[in-house]
Amino acid sequence: ExxxxxxxxxxxxxxxxxxxxxxxxxxxxxxxxxxxxxxxxxxxxxxxxxxxxxxxxxxxxxxxxxxxxxxxxxxxxxxxxxxxxxxxxxxxxxxxxxxxxxxxxxxxxxxxxxxxxxxxxxxxxxxxxxxxxxxxxxxxxxxxxxxxxxxxxxxxxxxxxxxxxxxxxxxxxxxxxxxxxxxxxxxxxxxxxxxxxxxxxxxxxxxxxxxxxxxxxxxxxxxxxxxxxxxxxxxxxxxxxxxxxxxxxxxxxxxxxxxxxxxxxxxxxxxxxxxxxxxxxxxxxxxxxxxxxxxxxxxxxxxxxxxxxxxxxxxxxxxxxxxxxxxxxxxxxxxxxxxxxxxxxxxxxxxxxxxxxxxxxxxxxxxxxxxxxxxxxxxxxxxxxxxxxxDEDGYFHFEARADDMIISAGYNIAGPEVECALLEHPAVKECAVIGVPDEARGQLVKAFVVLHDGHEASAELVQTLQQFVKQTIAPYKYPRAIEFRSSLPKTATGKLQRHVLRATI
Ligand code: 3UK
CATH class of the missing domain: 3.40.50.12780 (ANL, N-terminal domain)
Incomplete structure (x- = not known):
C-alpha cells in the first residue's frame, strides 16, 4: 500500500x-x-x-x-x-x-x-x-x-x-x-x-x-x-x-x-x-x-x-x-x-x-x-x-478492443489476431482488420493493408495473403476482402482508428 x-x-x-x-x-x-x-x-x-x-x-x-x-x-x-x-x-x-x-x-x-x-x-x-x-x-x-x-x-x-x-x-x-x-x-x-x-x-x-x-x-x-x-x-x-x-x-x-x-x-x-x-x-x-x-x-x-x-x-x-x-x-x-x-x-x-x-x-x-x-x-x-x-498461470492475454471483435457467420473473430497473422508476411508493413456488413454472414472480415516498399498491390497478392492467413491461424478467420492503402488512419497517439475505416465502407 x-x-x-x-x-x-x-x-x-x-x-x-x-x-x-x-x-x-x-x-x-x-x-x-x-x-x-x-x-x-x-x-x-x-x-x-x-x-x-x-x-x-x-x-x-x-x-x-x-x-x-x-x-x-x-x-x-x-x-x-x-x-x-x-x-x-x-x-x-x-x-x-x-x-x-x-x-x-x-x-x-x-x-x-x-x-x-x-x-x-x-x-x-x-x-x-x-x-x-x-x-x-x-x-x-x-x-x-x-x-x-x-x-x-x-x-x-x-x-x-x-x-x-x-x-x-x-x-x-x-x-x-x-x-x-x-x-x-x-x-x-x-x-x-x-x-x-x-x-x-x-x-x-x-x-x-x-x-x-x-x-x-x-x-x-x-x-x-x-x-x-x-x-x-x-x-x-x-x-x-x-x-x-x-x-x-x-x-x-x-x-x-x-x-x-x-x-x-x-x-x-x-x-x-x-x-x-x-x-x-x-x-x-x-x-x-x-x-x-x-x-x-x-x-x-x-x-x-x-x-x-x-x-x-x-x-x-x-x-x-x-x-x-x-x-x-x-x-x-x-x-x-x-x-x-x-x-x-x-x-x-x-x-x-x-x-x-x-x-x-x-x-x-x-x-x-x-x-x-x-x-x-x-x-x-x-x-x-x-x-x-x-490463462491458468494468471497471465493476461489481449484479444481485441470490444469494438474490434467481428462476428461472422456466428464465429467471434478478433480483428487484431488476423492483423498479427498478416503482419508476419514480409510484404505487410501495417494493417487494420474490421468487420464489414454482409447479408449472408452478418459481418465479413476485411483487411486494409499497407505494403512495404518494393511490393506491388495485385490480385495475386490478395490471394497470397489470404492463403498465408489460412495457414497461420484458423482458416475461417481469413480476410475475405483485402484493400491496399498507402497509409492507415491513426490517433494523435499513433493508435489505429479502425472506426474511421468502418465509417468509410
Ligand atoms: C490499448 C493496449 C494491448 C487498450 C497508455 C501506456 O495507451 C495508453 O492509453 P490510452 O488511453 O489507451 C488505452 C487503451 O490502449 N492498449 C494500451 N496498451 C496496450 N492494448 N496491449 C497493450 N500493451 O485498448 C487500452 O484500453 O491512449 C499506455 C501508458 C499510459 C497510457 N495512457
Missing part, C-alpha cells in the same frame, strides 16, 4: 527534492538544444512558476494548457504548473484548432504555455470561443524574456495529496475525447509502481522514447520516471525511427519507450546504429504481437516489456519483467492492482474465457463532468474497453 502525507506536491517531489538530495549538478535532461542539470531545471521551473503567479495571476486550481513537442522547456513548464498548485492540461502536438478548442472549453482553460512553432493552431482555437485569455509562447524568446525578470526561487504552493494536478484527455480512439482527472498522489503512484517496481529505474538510467509528454505514456516515461528516480531523460522533438536510434546512440540511453508499430519499423534500421547501451525496451499503447516481440529479441537480444496502460489509470497496470515475461501475453497486474475478466453481466469469468478486462488499484478513472464515468467505473472496478482472457 502506498502512503503519502496529507500535504504533498508531486512537482516538488520530482525537482526540488532531487536538488535538495544533492543531485543538482547531475544531468536531468538531454536534448538537441543542450543539456540541463537538475539545478538548472529547478531554477527555470521556479522562474516559470513565478511568471504563472505574478504575471498571469494563476491561482491554485486554475487550468494551464501545455502544448509543444517534447523539449526541456515543456518539462520546466509542467513542473512550474505543479509547483504553482495549478492543473496541467497536457495536449498532443498533432491536435488541430478544432480539437484544441474542445479541450479548452471542456477543461475551462484560462492560460496556456505554448511552443511558438505550435501557437497558430492554439490562437485559432482561442478565437473559436471559450475563455482562454493568455497564451504565452516559448522558444521564440517571449517566455524566456519574462522569466528572466522573475526570481530564481519560488514559494511552492502547498497542495493536498488528493488535489487534482493533471487533466489528461483520452486520445479518442472512438467518440469524443474525455478528460481524466489525476491527483498529485496518482503521479507519485506511477513513479512507485512503474518506475520503481517494473523498471527499477536508477540514477544511472537514461530514458528516451517517442510518446509525447501530452500523452500520459510519455509523461511517465520521459518526465515522471526519470526525474522521480533521479535519472536522465532524452527529449527528441521529432521522434522518427532514425532520430530515436540516433538519440540512443548519442546519449547512450538505457531504456527505450515506443509503440509496437514503431518497434517493427526500427528493426530494419538497427544495423546503422550502436544501441548496445540499451537495457530495457518498453512497448505500450497497442497490442504487441508475439512475432514483433520475437523479431525484436532476435535483432537485439532484448525482450520487449509489454505493458497495458490507459489514460484513465494514468499509466501501465499490467506488465511483466525479466524472466516473468511470457511473449504473446501482457503479463500480470502490477503491485497494488487487481485485474479480472467480466462477462456481459459484470460477473467474473474463469481462466480461458474471453471478457472485459476490469482493474482496481491505487489509480483509477475520474472523468471530468462526463456521464460516461458510470460506464467505466463499476463498484470500484475500472472496466476497460478491452477484451482479455487469463
Amino acid at each position: 502506498l502512503q503519502y502525507p496529507d500535504r504533498i506536491n508531486c512537482g516538488v517531489v520530482l525537482i526540488d527534492d532531487a536538488v535538495r538530495e544533492g543531485h543538482g549538478d547531475r544531468v536531468a535532461l538531454y536534448a538537441e538544444s543542450g543539456t540541463w542539470t537538475y539545478a538548472q531545471l529547478l531554477e527555470r521551473s521556479n522562474r516559470i512558476a513565478n511568471v504563472l503567479v505574478n504575471d498571469l495571476g494563476v491561482v491554485p486550481g486554475n487550468r494551464v494548457l501545455l502544448r509543444g513537442p517534447n523539449n526541456p522547456t515543456l518539462v520546466a513548464c509542467w513542473l512550474a504548473v505543479m509547483k504553482a498548485g495549478a492543473i496541467a492540461v497536457t495536449t498532443m502536438p498533432l491536435l488541430r484548432a478544432h480539437e484544441l478548442s474542445i479541450i479548452a472549453e471542456r477543461a475551462q482553460i484560462d492560460h496556456a504555455l505554448c511552443d511558438s512553432r505550435f501557437a497558430q493552431e492554439l490562437q485559432q482555437a482561442a478565437q473559436l470561443g471559450g475563455r482562454l485569455r493568455n497564451i504565452v509562447q516559448f522558444g521564440d524568446g517571449h517566455l524566456e524574456k519574462i522569466m528572466n525578470g522573475q526570481a530564481s526561487t519560488f514559494d511552492n504552493v502547498d497542495t493536498a495529496r488528493d488535489d487534482v494536478c493533471l487533466l489528461a484527455f483520452t486520445s479518442g480512439t472512438t467518440g469524443t475525447p474525455k478528460a481524466t482527472m489525476h491527483f498529485h498522489r496518482d503521479v507519485l503512484a506511477m513513479r512507485e509502481i512503474v518506475a520503481g517496481h517494473l523498471l527499477e529505474t536508477s540514477p544511472e538510467d537514461i530514458y528516451v522514447g517517442s510518446p509525447p509528454l501530452g500523452f500520459t505514456f510519455g509523461l511517465g516515461a520521459l518526465l515522471v520516471f526519470p526525474l522521480g528516480r533521479r535519472a536522465a531523460s532524452v527529449l527528441v522533438e521529432q521522434p522518427s525511427g532514425e532520430n530515436l536510434l540516433a538519440a540512443v546512440q548519442r546519449f547512450r540511453a538505457t531504456a527505450l519507450f515506443t509503440s509496437p508499430t514503431a518497434y517493427r519499423s526500427l528493426i530494419p534500421l538497427l544495423s546503422k546504429f550502436d544501441i548496445a547501451s540499451l537495457k530495457r525496451c518498453i512497448s505500450a499503447g497497442e497490442a504487441l504481437p508475439k512475432a514483433t516481440s520475437d523479431a525484436w529479441f532476435a535483432a537485439t537480444g532484448l525482450r520487449l516489456i509489454d505493458g497495458i496502460g490507459a489514460t484513465e489509470l494514468i499509466h501501465i497496470f499490467i506488465s511483466a519483467k525479466g524472466e516473468q515475461i511470457h511473449p504473446g501475453t501482457t503479463g500480470k497486474p502490477l503491485p497494488g492492482y487487481q485485474a479480472c475478466i467480466l462477462d456481459p453481466d459484470g460477473l467474473p469469468l474463469p481462466p480461458g474465457k474471453i471478457g472485459r478486462l476490469a482493474v482496481k488499484g491505487p489509480t483509477g478513472c475520474r472523468y471530468l463532468d462526463d456521464p460516461r464515468q458510470r460506464d467505466y467505473v463499476y463498484e470500484g472496478w475500472n472496466v476497460t474497453g478491452d477484451l482479455y482472457s487469463q
Whole structure:
C-alpha cells in the first residue's frame, strides 16, 4: 500500500527534492538544444512558476494548457504548473484548432504555455470561443524574456495529496475525447509502481522514447520516471525511427519507450546504429504481437516489456519483467492492482474465457463532468474497453478492443489476431482488420493493408495473403476482402482508428 502525507506536491517531489538530495549538478535532461542539470531545471521551473503567479495571476486550481513537442522547456513548464498548485492540461502536438478548442472549453482553460512553432493552431482555437485569455509562447524568446525578470526561487504552493494536478484527455480512439482527472498522489503512484517496481529505474538510467509528454505514456516515461528516480531523460522533438536510434546512440540511453508499430519499423534500421547501451525496451499503447516481440529479441537480444496502460489509470497496470515475461501475453497486474475478466453481466469469468478486462488499484478513472464515468467505473472496478482472457498461470492475454471483435457467420473473430497473422508476411508493413456488413454472414472480415516498399498491390497478392492467413491461424478467420492503402488512419497517439475505416465502407 502506498502512503503519502496529507500535504504533498508531486512537482516538488520530482525537482526540488532531487536538488535538495544533492543531485543538482547531475544531468536531468538531454536534448538537441543542450543539456540541463537538475539545478538548472529547478531554477527555470521556479522562474516559470513565478511568471504563472505574478504575471498571469494563476491561482491554485486554475487550468494551464501545455502544448509543444517534447523539449526541456515543456518539462520546466509542467513542473512550474505543479509547483504553482495549478492543473496541467497536457495536449498532443498533432491536435488541430478544432480539437484544441474542445479541450479548452471542456477543461475551462484560462492560460496556456505554448511552443511558438505550435501557437497558430492554439490562437485559432482561442478565437473559436471559450475563455482562454493568455497564451504565452516559448522558444521564440517571449517566455524566456519574462522569466528572466522573475526570481530564481519560488514559494511552492502547498497542495493536498488528493488535489487534482493533471487533466489528461483520452486520445479518442472512438467518440469524443474525455478528460481524466489525476491527483498529485496518482503521479507519485506511477513513479512507485512503474518506475520503481517494473523498471527499477536508477540514477544511472537514461530514458528516451517517442510518446509525447501530452500523452500520459510519455509523461511517465520521459518526465515522471526519470526525474522521480533521479535519472536522465532524452527529449527528441521529432521522434522518427532514425532520430530515436540516433538519440540512443548519442546519449547512450538505457531504456527505450515506443509503440509496437514503431518497434517493427526500427528493426530494419538497427544495423546503422550502436544501441548496445540499451537495457530495457518498453512497448505500450497497442497490442504487441508475439512475432514483433520475437523479431525484436532476435535483432537485439532484448525482450520487449509489454505493458497495458490507459489514460484513465494514468499509466501501465499490467506488465511483466525479466524472466516473468511470457511473449504473446501482457503479463500480470502490477503491485497494488487487481485485474479480472467480466462477462456481459459484470460477473467474473474463469481462466480461458474471453471478457472485459476490469482493474482496481491505487489509480483509477475520474472523468471530468462526463456521464460516461458510470460506464467505466463499476463498484470500484475500472472496466476497460478491452477484451482479455487469463490463462491458468494468471497471465493476461489481449484479444481485441470490444469494438474490434467481428462476428461472422456466428464465429467471434478478433480483428487484431488476423492483423498479427498478416503482419508476419514480409510484404505487410501495417494493417487494420474490421468487420464489414454482409447479408449472408452478418459481418465479413476485411483487411486494409499497407505494403512495404518494393511490393506491388495485385490480385495475386490478395490471394497470397489470404492463403498465408489460412495457414497461420484458423482458416475461417481469413480476410475475405483485402484493400491496399498507402497509409492507415491513426490517433494523435499513433493508435489505429479502425472506426474511421468502418465509417468509410
Ligand atoms: C490499448 C493496449 C494491448 C487498450 C497508455 C501506456 O495507451 C495508453 O492509453 P490510452 O488511453 O489507451 C488505452 C487503451 O490502449 N492498449 C494500451 N496498451 C496496450 N492494448 N496491449 C497493450 N500493451 O485498448 C487500452 O484500453 O491512449 C499506455 C501508458 C499510459 C497510457 N495512457
